[in-house]
Amino acid sequence: MQVSVETTSPIERRVTVQVPANQVDQAVEEKLKQTAKTVKLNGFRPGSVPMSVVRQRFGKDVRNEVVSELIRQHYVSAISEKELNPAGYPSIEPTVDEAGKDLEFVATLEIFPQIELQSIDGAEVERPQADITDADVEEMIETLRKQHADWSEVEREAADGDQVRIDFQGFIDGEAFEGGSAEGHELVLGSNSFIPGFEPQLEGAGAGDEREITVNFPDDYQAEHLAGKEAVFKVKLHAVSEQQLPEINAEFTKNFGVESGDLDELKTEVRANMERELKTAIDNSVKQQVMAALKKANDITVPKSLIAQECQTVKRQAAQQFGLGEDFDVSQLPDELFEDQARDRVSVGLLLAEVVSANELDATDDEIRAYIEEFSGQYQEPQELVEHYMNDEQLKNQVKSAVLEQKAVDHLLAQATVKDVEMSYQDALQAARQQPADEEGEEEVAEQNGETA
């Protein structure tokens, strides 16, 4: 076997492999003999088909089969001989494939880029610092109340924050338009779910009132044929409901899994949850900054095939995000939208892997266990979950890579300058969310992409 490697670009290689003719022919002959033994032909007893007939009948098929098998074998051994590290699948093209001649094929493949890690010395990372105050906790409980709010019908005029049940029909230039009418629609005033200007005009109306509302569709309205137009809505109000926040009492706390019905206990619980959330948010934020810095310091060429693969993953996630269902054909989505994101993810992944191997980072079982314990806190049966993860090889490996990633980030973080920034709880969460996400923050990115799409 002769192998020659051409370097066509920093990460692309052309491997030409020659396989001697006799080796190929021998393999073909072998295979033909096999076929002669097993094949069933009309007019012949099984196993008694003469070689000449077998060759005439099956020669071509057998050869094709043998050749593709040989190409696969020799491709693998050629790769290991030349110590190439291919990324993705190669494209293989046989150049000479004739009986009696040396078999020759060209494999074009991309290799993982050789990464020489540049440290991210001097990169500045902002770490949000926040304390959870009692006021924050109060606010959170208030939010919880709102989430569990009931609506009860009242005999009065609608005001901001009330929910109204309405029929409406919209007209442009005196004509009803598609999608402009509904019956029994429930609308919360001040929720801004309708066109700007619609909700305030309903304030002060009581049950049974009919009103005509004139609004302008905004110029950048999604439906183009409506954008910028003036529309008249005939609205009939059926009922006005007032929001009723649940009392903070034993029943309320029980809703959140605090059996004793003790408010203080709920508060501690809520605070613990908030702390966890805050910590994840901060960790994420720091991680993203580290990744960004790492990417900036190391400009690597990423194999196209890897990007293409990643693209598929990203697309599928995006499809899930929009609830398109399992059997949605992701190839309908244009590649261009996701390519940049996929490239970012691949390069960060490659760089992190390099950080891990360059610094010989490893995760012990204890570390893995500690990591699982940390996030198992929010589940009902933490101990069981830990055991479940530790016993399942696949899950354990997933966690292991997460731990390694964390370690790599920590390692990198040591090189960077960390600046603590004091801010309130809300601001810290907000800050963490705003940064473009990678890896862990996949969903968020998908969301953002979706909005611009």
Place this chain on the structure above:
Amino acid sequence: MNQERIFKVLLGPHMTEKAAFAAEKSNQYVFKVAADATKPEIKKAVESLFETRVAGVQVLNMKGKVKRSVRGEGRRKGYRKAYVTLAQGETLEDFTGNE
């Protein structure tokens, strides 16, 4: 013999163990032929269709098998078979079992 007849004479190749040996040892190729085909017709048909020279033709009628059932005896359809010997040095390359 006209062109039309040529296409009616040969019905297809007859590929069996015996035919394979005949082809290998004595350069004879076996065809199923029309029931009323004569030796000269077969010779001409093979020569013009395969563009080869034919040394000789031997023909025989294969009788159909006698099959018995509750309804009594019956005979399956038979066919006429021709062993066509090619002139020395001639071969039929793509003589496969496809009728």
